[in-house]
Amino acid sequence: MGLLESIRGPQDLRVLSGEELLTLSGEIRRFLVEQVSRTGGHLGPNLGTVELTLALHRVFDSPRDRIVWDTGHQAYVHKIVTGRHDFSGLRQRGGLSGYPCGAESEHDIVENSHASTALSYADGLAKGYRLRGVTDRKVVAVIGDGALTGGMAWEALNNIAAAKDLPLVIVVNDNGRSYAPTIGGLADHLATLRTTRGYERFLDWSKRLLQPTPVVYDTLHAIKTGVKDLVAPQGMFEDLGLKYLGPIDGHDIEAVETALRQAAAFDGPVLVHCLTRKGNGYPHAENDKADCFHAVRVMDPTTGRPTTAAGRSWTSVFGAELVTLAERRPEIVGITAAMLGPTGLDAFAERFPERVFDVGIAEQHAVTSAAGLAMAGLRPVVAVYATFLNRAFDQVLMDVALHGCPVVFVLDRAGVTGDDGPSHNGMWDVAMLQAVPGLRIAAPRDARTLREELREALRVTGGPAVVRFPKGAVGPDIPAVDEADGMAVLRRDAGRDVLVLSVGAMAGLALGVAARIGEEGFGVTVVDPRWVKPVNAAIPDMARRYRLVVTVEDGLRAGGFGSAVAQELRDAGVGTPVADFGIPRRFLQHGKRAEVLAECGLTVEDVSAAVLHRLAGKNRRLAAPTHVSPWLAKLIADPRLAGRARQVLASNGYSGHRGVGDQTH
Ligand SMILES: Cc1ncc(C[n+]2csc(CCOP(=O)(O)OP(=O)(O)O)c2C)c(N)n1
Ligand SMILES: CC(=O)[C@@H](O)[C@H](O)COP(=O)(O)O
Numbered sequence: 147m148g149l150l151e152s153i154r155g156p157q158d159l160r161v162l163s164g165e166e167l168l169t170l171s172g173e174i175r176r177f178l179v180e181q182v183s184r185t186g187g188h189l190g191p192n193l194g195t196v197e198l199t200l201a202l203h204r205v206f207d208s209p210r211d212r213i214v215w216d217t218g219h220q221a222y223v224h225k226i227v228t229g230r231h232d233f234s235g236l237r238q239r240g241g242l243s244g245y246p247c248g249a250e251s252e253h254d255i256v257e258n259s260h261a262s263t264a265l266s267y268a269d270g271l272a273k274g275y276r277l278r279g280v281t282d283r284k285v286v287a288v289i290g291d292g293a294l295t296g297g298m299a300w301e302a303l304n305n306i307a308a309a310k311d312l313p314l315v316i317v318v319n320d321n322g323r324s325y326a327p328t329i330g331g332l333a334d335h336l337a338t339l340r341t342t343r344g345y346e347r348f349l350d351w352s353k354r355l356l357q358p359t360p361v362v363y364d365t366l367h368a369i370k371t372g373v374k375d376l377v378a379p380q381g382m383f384e385d386l387g388l389k390y391l392g393p394i395d396g397h398d399i400e401a402v403e404t405a406l407r408q409a410a411a412f413d414g415p416v417l418v419h420c421l422t423r424k425g426n427g428y429p430h431a432e433n434d435k436a437d438c439f440h441a442v443r444v445m446d447p448t449t450g451r452p453t454t455a456a457g458r459s460w461t462s463v464f465g466a467e468l469v470t471l472a473e474r475r476p477e478i479v480g481i482t483a484a485m486l487g488p489t490g491l492d493a494f495a496e497r498f499p500e501r502v503f504d505v506g507i508a509e510q511h512a513v514t515s516a517a518g519l520a521m522a523g524l525r526p527v528v529a530v531y532a533t534f535l536n537r538a539f540d541q542v543l544m545d546v547a548l549h550g551c552p553v554v555f556v557l558d559r560a561g562v563t564g565d566d567g568p569s570h571n572g573m574w575d576v577a578m579l580q581a582v583p584g585l586r587i588a589a590p591r592d593a594r595t596l597r598e599e600l601r602e603a604l605r606v607t608g609g610p611a612v613v614r615f616p617k618g619a620v621g622p623d624i625p626a627v628d629e630a631d632g633m634a635v636l637r638r639d640a641g642r643d644v645l646v647l648s649v650g651a652m653a654g655l656a657l658g659v660a661a662r663i664g665e666e667g668f669g670v671t672v673v674d675p676r677w678v679k680p681v682n683a684a685i686p687d688m689a690r691r692y693r694l695v696v697t698v699e700d701g702l703r704a705g706g707f708g709s710a711v712a713q714e715l716r717d718a719g720v721g722t723p724v725a726d727f728g729i730p731r732r733f734l735q736h737g738k739r740a741e742v743l744a745e746c747g748l749t750v751e752d753v754s755a756a757v758l759h760r761l762a763g764k765n766r767r768l769a770a771p772t773h774v775s776p777w778l779a780k781l782i783a784d785p786r787l788a789g790r791a792r793q794v795l796a797s798n799g800y801s802g803h804r805g806v807g808d809q810t811h
């Protein structure tokens with residue numbers, strides 16, 4: 147049995163010798179590579195925080211002392227040393243979350259995977275403890291060099307630096323990368339701190355040469371610190387008024403511990419600058435040019451190569467089309483918030499390096515900078531994951547839309563993403579952006595319509611346009627059988643019982659529901675509106691001719707497309723009821739996309755059952771369908787099954803009472 151199995155909690159770390167810690171680090175690295183290659187996950191970041199995490203949990207006494215992880219994707223080792231060794235279900239339903247999770251452990255605090263929040267949480271925690279007279283709890287925030295480029299981090303630093311008596315330790319996990327190398331003046335400054343002082347070189351040299359005993363080592367450390375204070379240029383953090391310790395070799399447990407003990411003893415805010423390497427100890431990750439295995443799919447650990455082909459992704463279709471369009475339109479420029487590859491802008495950047503801007507993990511700045519680019523006569527395309535645009539809502543509203551700037555927002559990972567848990571689902575964009583005057587939203591259903599709608603978006607003038615699509619592989623094109631007022635008719639039966647309006651990638655589900663309802667003798671038409679905001683002006687008149695309108699969207703139901711359609715029908719005096727199906731207003735736990743969609747009742751079975759239940763209920767006044775299949779007869783006759791339909795309706799906030807699981811506000 148190795149050491150790893152014996153670690154049931156941080157207290158077990160504190161009795162280990164230096165040698166045993168080295169052994170344990172190696173075991174943890176092997177564990178991470180074995181486990182994460184089986185499930186997929188954030189391998190590179192976690193290989194970079196092994197020693198840092200061991201030192202943190204040896205110096206600080208979690209959970210009495212609070213350790214806050216920024217973004218949280220690098221907290222696998224934290225999970226291992228706090229008693230969670232079963233990674234077999236990582237990021238899967240019923241398995242470990244890929245981020246800290248309070249339901250898993252008292253050692254976990256922040257569950258939000260959005261970057262640059264840790265310093266604000268830590269500032270609040272430390273102030274709260276001080277105000278309550280709690281003096282025996284330390285607050286530690288671990289933030290990456292990438293997350294440090296986010297605006298919130300500097301808002302927090304501005305406060306923390308002024309609070310001289312705030313007992314707060316900031317650990318900067320500086321591996322020089324976000325996905326790609328971290329950009330900007332901050333990254334350059336961190337590099338300066340790393341190089342001009344040469345401390346780690348001095349320390350390494352002295353350690354190698356002198357093989358110091360702890361006493362000698364600490365003396366050397368004190369000399370180093372003294373020398374630094376004398377000769378080395380003030381760094382930005384010290385200029386701000388923060389106590390700065392570093393740079394420290396983040397893979398040298400002893401060095402990190404020494405610095406952390408110094409920091410813990412200091413009675414004000416301290417910043418410990420740790421130098422780490424993303425992917426450390428696993429050459430395939432260390433040498434990966436793209437992103438040092440930031441987030442890997444299931445892979446062969448010996449080769450470091452994925453075991454399955456990714457297939458054609460929505461992202462790659464977008465990236466290729468943007469390059470094609472940009473060839474002919476020199477005004478098109480691209481903006482990314484530290485995610486050039488993941489958002490598909492890498493092809494554009496390779497072709498037009500001077501026309502792409504990586505602004506760091508700074509979505510708010512990205513959006514308003516795009517407004518500036520538009521004001522300068524360019525046509526900016528801001529490519530972000532849908533969930534991360536939440537953070538820049540005011541910038542979209544006031545800095546872009548208020549000024550009528552023709553910015554195009556390409557929202558990848560829109561709808562349920564699944565693996566990354568509640569804060570990564572791109573479920574809020576359509577509902578959130580309903581509030582933005584003049585902003586248009588397209589939701590392509592396949593690769594062809596993505597290319598079409600991207601071209602259309604780049605022709606929108608007088609305001610912003612959004613193109614949103616889900617994570618992963620894009621299926622075969624879904625043909626239209628007709629066109630109506632700019633919308634695509636995907637199915638048209640003779641009878642006009644149900645009009646299904648499907649948003650984007652939900653077209654497949656909508657057609658499945660139509661087929662199921664059609665089997666019961668109902669006449670169904672399926673329309674893909676293509677542009678979902680504003681609601682197409684032809685929809686009210688079209689709806690007038692049907693008995694029921696059904697909308698299906700991979701986005702928040704509350705305030706989403708379905709709500710907007712219902713409002714348009716009401717405003718037009720059209721009495722056709724609307725059954726709108728979407729994601730209920732609750733945080734969705736991690737799991738596979740299909741599982742999470744099913745949990746939301748967004749399956750052919752559930753939507754069909756709910757719609758038929760509505761129609762069955764309505765049938766008391768409507769001509770009965772030509773025949774009732776055994777399936778429907780069973781549904782209507784069996785209260786339990788009908789109850790299931792009612793439950794699905796309810797989970798979509800239907801039938802007049804609160805939806806199951808729908809949060810009440
Ligand atoms: C607001 C926000 N934008 C983008 C992301 C996507 N993202 C996750 S991790 C990451 C890079 C983080 O870099 P860093 O903080 O240096 O941590 P490292 O992965 O290097 O350990 C990014 C951009 C995010 N989680 N949150
Ligand atoms: C932690 C983070 O925000 C990203 O690394 C995210 O996990 C990537 O998501 P995808 O795997 O969908 O690109």
Ligand SMILES: [Mg+2]
Nearest residue numbers: 290291292323
């Ligand atoms: Mg980093």
